Amino acid sequence: MSKANKSINVEIKDHPDSSGQDVSELFIGKKLIGTLKEVSAGKYEAINTHQEQFHVKTFEEGVTLLIKEFHLHH
Structure with missing residues (x-):
């Protein structure tokens, strides 16, 4: 029996770091x-x-x- 898909809410908060980079x-x-x-x-x-650091080409690819990774280790 398969489980129903659950939607998740991802929140993104932007702020500058110590060097001023967003x-x-x-x-x-x-x-x-x-x-x-x-x-x-x-x-x-x-x-x-x-x-762990990963290099990606787009912002969306990084979010995905x-x-x-979160679901793999959760």
């Missing part, structure tokens, strides 16, 4: 699942809660990757 924090509920920041034009760095 950082996006991703939350599921009140739990932080990772951060995203643009390292150069069209390239982003996604960092999960285990401090962090959600997958």
Whole structure:
């Protein structure tokens, strides 16, 4: 028997870090699942809660990757 698909609400909060660069924090509920920041034009760095860094080409790809990593380790 398969389980029904549940939708999840992902909240993205933007703020500057200590160097003044914009950082996006991703939350599921009140739990932080990772951060995203643009390292150069069209390239982003996604960092999960285990401090693993991933380089992605788009912001959306980074969000998807962090959600997958969260569900893999959750």
